[in-house]
Amino acid sequence: MQLGTEAITSRKTMSSARPEDPEHAAKLLSRIAADQSRAAFSELFRHFAPRLQAYATRQFGNEQTAMDLVQETMANVWNKAHLFKPDRGSAATWIFTIARNIRFDILRKNKYRQHDLSADDLWPVLAEQNESLDDDYALDQDLLMQQLAVYCDRLPDAQRIAIQLIYIEGKSQQEVADALQIPLGTVKSRTRLAIQKLKELIHSDD
């Protein structure tokens, strides 16, 4: 039964639900982060671990060291899935950067490389707070919110109300449309215009 269903599923649908598909891989990571889903981890593991193994064996020429890299990388994928940021890059890229860090530290510990830099200090992929420079927003969140509030007050009423309902009260665009008894398309265009206007206000103050 199971086999039959798979056989008639088109190739396209099949591939869209496999870890090669970036969106699917990102979903698997978010399921690990949210519910510690063993099924999701198992799916990622079966895709990424053998590839890591092949790569690490070529790198180290040593089965055991290669296995250490695989195990440590995948353990971090399991324990640190909440640190994956989908807006920064794909799941595969995130896993690659973890493996890169672990390889770097293995090369140092095994004395292939003479220095005492740690991978985490060079590339803080697994730091709980990623304080990298492009995180300007995170730094002054409160200040930013205060400034945004000032800008919001300068929006036309209709746009300001849409923004408040969506971004402050957390309503969906459909809920806003229902509450205000206006078409969904109008909510969408008001939101879009408001965000555009906010961007202009912010840049004009730079």
Next chain:
Amino acid sequence: MIKFHPSEQQLVEYVAGDLTAAMLMTVGTHVDMCRHCQSHVQDIEEKLAQRLFGDVTDLPARWIANADVMIDEIINAAMPVHRSLSDSDNYLLLEGKRFELPATLARNYHRIGSWHKMLGKMWRAPVDLGSGEVLNFIYMGTGAQVPEHTHRGTEATLVINGVFVDESDEYRDGDFVLLDGQHKHTPQTQQEDCLTLATLDAPLQFTSGISRLLNPFSSLFFK
């Protein structure tokens, strides 16, 4: 606006972790300061990830059979305590001035040694990488000049703050300059002072007139 960047090859080796320790620090600090190279690094990470995880024909089949055992081991293992990052200090102090350190340097703050006066208006503080390589902060006050020199090896200089000039150009915050034995230059500051991070893989060779007398002392610039 940053004018001088590491080469494509250097960025690839930075992403892979295959540069020397001193170059990893220098290129990494440039990347902290340069949005252009940050996005370039993201592209390279993606490409290297694709290469690593792309079409693989020789998957170790015997090993896949053990996947469940390994998965259970990982899931049942105690969550590793990840070493928390060293308290990073973000500022470097010299002569009553305060310089903000880019993230890579701030995370490695504990490696920065104390300041020593060199010649004239120049100061040097070493960064200890445990690699025997030479990585220094070099501070030039206003109107300071290093006598004309060339390099036996390669010199990489990254401007952290301020501006210096030489015969060919002007270098400002974030500029990454790589010079080898073919380049002669006389770096100097004018109205502004300048803090740089510099790595050398061999002592300077002073080339002009009386400053050749400095050659026996060029280790001043080196260690």
